[in-house]
Amino acid sequence: MGRSQETFGKKEREKKKQKKKELKAKRKQERRQMEGDKGDNITYQDVYGNFHDTPPEKAEKVKAENVNLGAAPREDMGDLDPIRKGVVTFFNHDKGYGFIRDKATQESIFVHVKNLEEEINEDNAVTFEVEQGPKGPSAYNVKVTR
Numbered sequence: 001m002g003r004s005q006e007t008f009g010k011k012e013r014e015k016k017k018q019k020k021k022e023l024k025a026k027r028k029q030e031r032r033q034m035e036g037d038k039g040d041n042i043t044y045q046d047v048y049g050n051f052h053d054t055p056p057e058k059a060e061k062v063k064a065e066n067v068n069l070g071a072a073p074r075e076d077m078g079d080l081d082p083i084r085k086g087v088v089t090f091f092n093h094d095k096g097y098g099f100i101r102d103k104a105t106q107e108s109i110f111v112h113v114k115n116l117e118e119e120i121n122e123d124n125a126v127t128f129e130v131e132q133g134p135k136g137p138s139a140y141n142v143k144v145t146r
Helices: 008-035
Strands: 084-092 097-102 108-112 125-133 136-144
Touching: 084 108, 097 125, 108 125
Parallel strands: 108 136
Antiparallel strands: 084 097, 084 125, 097 108, 125 136
């Protein structure tokens, strides 16, 4: 007959695990008794954004199509002049890229050195056109305004 595969160390670890599990269950039970078993943990929000434990007196029906689950859609900027004005907020000559802050929309627009008509530096006022690049809007035909 073979010997048991459980060693003394394995038995001790199993005992510790069991003791830990029992202690956790005991603490959970004590917490529930202290809280008084409130039942469900539902929080309600009123029209002003405040949270309450009790449901509102008058519930408003909300249509599912009126609920926006994502970021607000961007407004169409089609009516903007194709030639925009802005200020260079950052430009790294070693890496060949930077960013322009559009004066009309206050949007930060990426600019690459290959899209420059002339050399630019930070805080230069520039005119540029915008195209959609692979990661967002990108400026091209960038010229310094004098």
